[in-house]
Amino acid sequence: MQRAKYILNEVLVGLWRNVTMTVAMIITLSVSLTMLGASVLMYMQVDQMKSFYYGEIEVSIFLRDDVTEAQRAAIDQSIDSNPLVQSKTYESREDALAKFKVLWRDSPDFVKSVGPDSLPESFRVKLKDPEQYSTFADQIKGQQGIQDIVDQRELLEKVFKIFNAIQVMALIVAGFMALAALLLVGNTIQVAAYSKRREVAVMKLVGASNWFIQAPFVLEAVVAGLIGAILGFVFIFVGKVTLLDGRLQALTNVLTPIPDGNVWLMLPLLAGVGALVSAITAWVTLRFYLKV
Amino acid sequence: MIQLENVTKTYPKASRPSLDDVSVGIDKGEFVFFIGPSGSGKSTIIKLLLHEVAPTRGKVVVNAKDVTTLRSWKVPHFRRSIGCVFQDFRLLPNRTAYENVAFALEVIGKTKAVARRVVPEVLELVGLGGKEHRYPHELSGGEQQRVAVARAFVNRPLILLADEPTGNLDPDTSIEIMRLLDRINRTGTTVVMVTHDSNIVNQMRRRVIEIESGRIVRDQARGVYG
Numbered sequence A: 001m002q003r004a005k006y007i008l009n010e011v012l013v014g015l016w017r018n019v020t021m022t023v024a025m026i027i028t029l030s031v032s033l034t035m036l037g038a039s040v041l042m043y044m045q046v047d048q049m050k051s052f053y054y055g056e057i058e059v060s061i062f063l064r065d066d067v068t069e070a071q072r073a074a075i076d077q078s079i080d081s082n083p084l085v086q087s088k089t090y091e092s093r094e095d096a097l098a099k100f101k102v103l104w105r106d107s108p109d110f111v112k113s114v115g116p117d118s119l120p121e122s123f124r125v126k127l128k129d130p131e132q133y134s135t136f137a138d139q140i141k142g143q144q145g146i147q148d149i150v151d152q153r154e155l156l157e158k159v160f161k162i163f164n165a166i167q168v169m170a171l172i173v174a175g176f177m178a179l180a181a182l183l184l185v186g187n188t189i190q191v192a193a194y195s196k197r198r199e200v201a202v203m204k205l206v207g208a209s210n211w212f213i214q215a216p217f218v219l220e221a222v223v224a225g226l227i228g229a230i231l232g233f234v235f236i237f238v239g240k241v242t243l244l245d246g247r248l249q250a251l252t253n254v255l256t257p258i259p260d261g262n263v264w265l266m267l268p269l270l271a272g273v274g275a276l277v278s279a280i281t282a283w284v285t286l287r288f289y290l291k292v
Numbered sequence B: 001m002i003q004l005e006n007v008t009k010t011y012p013k014a015s016r017p018s019l020d021d022v023s024v025g026i027d028k029g030e031f032v033f034f035i036g037p038s039g040s041g042k043s044t045i046i047k048l049l050l051h052e053v054a055p056t057r058g059k060v061v062v063n064a065k066d067v068t069t070l071r072s073w074k075v076p077h078f079r080r081s082i083g084c085v086f087q088d089f090r091l092l093p094n095r096t097a098y099e100n101v102a103f104a105l106e107v108i109g110k111t112k113a114v115a116r117r118v119v120p121e122v123l124e125l126v127g128l129g130g131k132e133h134r135y136p137h138e139l140s141g142g143e144q145q146r147v148a149v150a151r152a153f154v155n156r157p158l159i160l161l162a163d164e165p166t167g168n169l170d171p172d173t174s175i176e177i178m179r180l181l182d183r184i185n186r187t188g189t190t191v192v193m194v195t196h197d198s199n200i201v202n203q204m205r206r207r208v209i210e211i212e213s214g215r216i217v218r219d220q221a222r223g224v225y226g
Helices: A002-017 A019-054 A069-081 A093-103 A108-112 A130-140 A152-195 A197-206 A210-247 A249-254 A260-289 B042-049 B072-079 B097-106 B112-125 B141-153 B171-186 B198-204
Strands: A059-063 A085-091 A122-127 A146-151 B002-009 B019-026 B031-035 B057-062 B082-086 B159-163 B190-195 B207-212 B215-220
Touching: A002 A019, A002 A152, A002 A210, A019 A152, A019 A210, A019 A260, A059 A069, A059 A130, A069 A085, A069 A122, A069 A130, A085 A093, A122 A130, A130 A146, A130 A152, A146 A152, A152 A197, A152 A210, A152 A260, A197 A210, A197 B072, A197 B097, A210 A260, B002 B042, B019 B042, B019 B057, B019 B207, B019 B215, B031 B042, B031 B171, B031 B198, B042 B057, B042 B159, B042 B190, B082 B141, B097 B112, B097 B141, B112 B141, B141 B171, B159 B171, B171 B190, B171 B198
Parallel strands: B031 B190, B031 B207, B082 B159, B159 B190
Antiparallel strands: A059 A122, A059 A146, A085 A122, B002 B019, B002 B057, B207 B215
């Protein structure tokens, strides 16, 4: 109990003794952890969107205007017999026009200009595994009378690629900031160990156990890591509320919304990573610096 | 109590060993001087006994424990049975005499209640009664060394190691410190002292082990500096 009080007191004194360094350490830690949290969130988001959209997407096989009855039947036949296909619907010109009218009902002038002959007829095919698109396309495109095969997935892939790039960038920034943060942690611990060198020497001399000597330093780093993690979480939370739910709400509707549960999940994740990494850095620094 | 068996210690990059095949035994309750010129290797003995350095060859046994094979995590506990005094006192400047001694107890897990009981007692023993709340800079060199002795002795160690404890003190103060170490020795504590203060060695008439260039050249029961 009393030793806990001693260690706690040492931690607070340690953080306060070098307050500018402590602030620098906490800021870099928090930025690094924010980037980490953002990229983890984005990863979970992309995953969620994939499972959401991949269930919905279809391969559209548009038929030529001059397609014959026999060609259509042959295409129909080959889709039905293809093992990759889960389900198939046929969309006639009239169906397409009806859908079109619903989709663009806010622009009646535009709808008027489109006649029943303007839209091609098509087969809408759902694949068992959407990733198998190119295999399926290769098998089907030899058929006569096909105008075009469009995979909705390809459009999504482009979106996901952008996400991926942002995610990688966030991770790179997180990595660089983490490096800076850990150097600062190491440096802070060195300064702390130097300013307490007399105490440490006496403690070693009279036989204080190693963990007792190291605990205040390691805890100092852990406290800084935890504060950095909480700040990082606040950044993420505020960022989500003001940006995604506020200004960029249009974008969030296209994307699937980020569940609050995922955002809250970042708190234990960032706290765990922040505390653990700081503790290990401090401990390694002490191994070199105190030689206990 | 203390046993060195064919101990050789060569520091990295050193051309010759600091201790060269040294064998010596010290019994419980003995008072032993290690003397010799600077660089003869006498301070290395203290470091070996504290497990601050490991011997290159040979065996070091302290308190029936083979220090050579002691696991590093056991070293702190091992050191609690050894008190230590140095030439430069090594007191914490921002703590009073009382706090300096109590610190040594608290960091090995003793409660404040224990400290309140034993610290005044040991400060009284070293002759610092009434000066408990002075800071080191408010004390004379001799008084600071008394605080250091009190800190070394407060745990009632089996062995007290003193590395040139009078090196920074004038002759009269030195003799007072020696009287103190003698009293501690009479409680049954083994005292090992490294010194090159001939005056003190000649007055005390205790066992003298002389080291030169890492070898024992003399081991005399009631010796003088020579």
